[in-house]
Amino acid sequence: MKTEKIIVSSLQEAVEELRKTYGDKAVVLSSRVIKRKKWWFLPFINTTLLEVTVGIPEDEEEKESFKEELEEKEKLYREIENLKRQLQEVLKDPKAQNQPVKEEEILSELEDAFSIRAQKVISRMIHKGVRKEIARKIVEDACGYDIELRKLDFKEDAFESLVESLKRHTKVEGEAIFDNPPDVMVLVGPTGVGKTTTIAKLAYLFKRKGKRVGVITLDSYRVGAVEQLKAFVKIMELPFKVADSSQELQESIRDLQDRDVILVDTAGRSQHDKIRLNELRAILEGVDPKVYLTLSANMAEFVMYESVVQFGMFPIKGLIFSKLDETSYPGNVINVAYRTKLPILCFTTGQTVPDDIVMASYEFLAKLILEEGHEP
Numbered sequence: 001m002k003t004e005k006i007i008v009s010s011l012q013e014a015v016e017e018l019r020k021t022y023g024d025k026a027v028v029l030s031s032r033v034i035k036r037k038k039w040w041f042l043p044f045i046n047t048t049l050l051e052v053t054v055g056i057p058e059d060e061e062e063k064e065s066f067k068e069e070l071e072e073k074e075k076l077y078r079e080i081e082n083l084k085r086q087l088q089e090v091l092k093d094p095k096a097q098n099q100p101v102k103e104e105e106i107l108s109e110l111e112d113a114f115s116i117r118a119q120k121v122i123s124r125m126i127h128k129g130v131r132k133e134i135a136r137k138i139v140e141d142a143c144g145y146d147i148e149l150r151k152l153d154f155k156e157d158a159f160e161s162l163v164e165s166l167k168r169h170t171k172v173e174g175e176a177i178f179d180n181p182p183d184v185m186v187l188v189g190p191t192g193v194g195k196t197t198t199i200a201k202l203a204y205l206f207k208r209k210g211k212r213v214g215v216i217t218l219d220s221y222r223v224g225a226v227e228q229l230k231a232f233v234k235i236m237e238l239p240f241k242v243a244d245s246s247q248e249l250q251e252s253i254r255d256l257q258d259r260d261v262i263l264v265d266t267a268g269r270s271q272h273d274k275i276r277l278n279e280l281r282a283i284l285e286g287v288d289p290k291v292y293l294t295l296s297a298n299m300a301e302f303v304m305y306e307s308v309v310q311f312g313m314f315p316i317k318g319l320i321f322s323k324l325d326e327t328s329y330p331g332n333v334i335n336v337a338y339r340t341k342l343p344i345l346c347f348t349t350g351q352t353v354p355d356d357i358v359m360a361s362y363e364f365l366a367k368l369i370l371e372e373g374h375e376p
């Protein structure tokens with residue numbers, strides 16, 4: 001494969017340029033931000049450009065594998081488009097803005113179809129922030145038709161039935177990760193959601209399960225970020241590396257080859273900051289990591305979708321929901337899990353390392369929606 005560097009103002013422009021010159025065969029391999037003088041006579045005014053490295057396949061076999069890669073990417077883009085459409089719907093619906101729902105309204109809509117106990121569960125779910133149609137669907141599938149009541153009622157115990165329904169409507173990874181740890185696991189997400197703290201908690205759990213753990217941070221931008229993680233890692237006596245570039249990351253991974261799992265922390269990025277997201281993508285290129293998106297449970301639901309869409313430029317393997325202790329409306333977690341079908345890895349429930357973490361399970365999800373909360 002031949003590689004070439006082109007200077008463009010955006011990745012979009014790079015893709016268009018490639019299509020024009022090489023058709024579908026060429027791909028973007030990496031990109032980096034560069035500063036150029038906009039006008040030579042104004043020496044202090046720089047403009048931000050992207051230097052994009054492109055790969056151009058030379059033989060038939062390579063073309064074939066590029067075709068597959070392209071198809072894979074197209075599939076991903078289609079999924080993202082689909083999520084975007086769903087996001088538009090959510091934004092159109094005023095309930096997304098957490099408007100209070102009137103108890104009588106909910107119950108009057110449900111009383112013909114559901115038993116009283118099923119109605120109560122739906123109503124509780126809605127008060128916890130689960131969207132009405134999602135709560136209804138999850139409970140409907142947890143129920144069977146009771147001939148005597150002539151209504152839908154839980155097949156067995158409400159909790160057990162909900163667990164079964166959640167298995168059909170959401171995905172959970174949870175403890176399973178310890179049986180089959182990823183070689184390289186990267187946490188991405190918006191700023192301040194708790195990525196670094198979660199890495200420390202996960203490192204502890206992997207270690208407790210007898211796995212050999214290594215930790216790498218890519219966050220050398222923020223003052224104190226390296227020290228923050230280093231301190232935790234030192235207490236756990238784990239090897240720790242700091243990497244600044246794709247090459248340093250690959251070297252660090254090679255140095256930690258004897259580890260069962262390498263946890264990689266990244267600097268928080270706004271989901272709107274395309275340039276910094278692309279920088280991270282370029283650093284991760286060639287590593288094939290399992291990427292987990294960390295979202296804070298107290299974020300507005302539509303911001304969560306927005307993050308899923310924007311961070312969708314990484315192959316997201318699963319979701320981590322942090323700061324569950326800071327929300328009284330965990331229903332948004334159920335909504336996002338239901339809609340995106342991305343597996344949930346874990347929840348974090350406080351600032352204390354390593355204790356405040358719960359690996360996700362369907363039972364935990366059911367508890368989340370059945371527990372008493374803020375009800376009128």
Ligand SMILES: Nc1nc2c(ncn2[C@@H]2O[C@H](COP(=O)(O)OP(=O)(O)OP(=O)(O)O)[C@@H](O)[C@H]2O)c(=O)[nH]1
Nearest residue numbers: 191192193194195196197268322323348349350351
């Ligand atoms: N209440 C609560 N606070 C948390 C939780 N997880 C992390 N925090 C706190 O949130 C703050 C930010 O946590 P970090 O782990 O530094 O977040 P980050 O995503 O790494 O932040 P950046 O690297 O700056 O993007 C810290 O004060 C943490 O103690 C949690 O589950 N609950």
Ligand SMILES: [Mg+2]
Nearest residue numbers: 195196219268
């Ligand atoms: Mg951090």
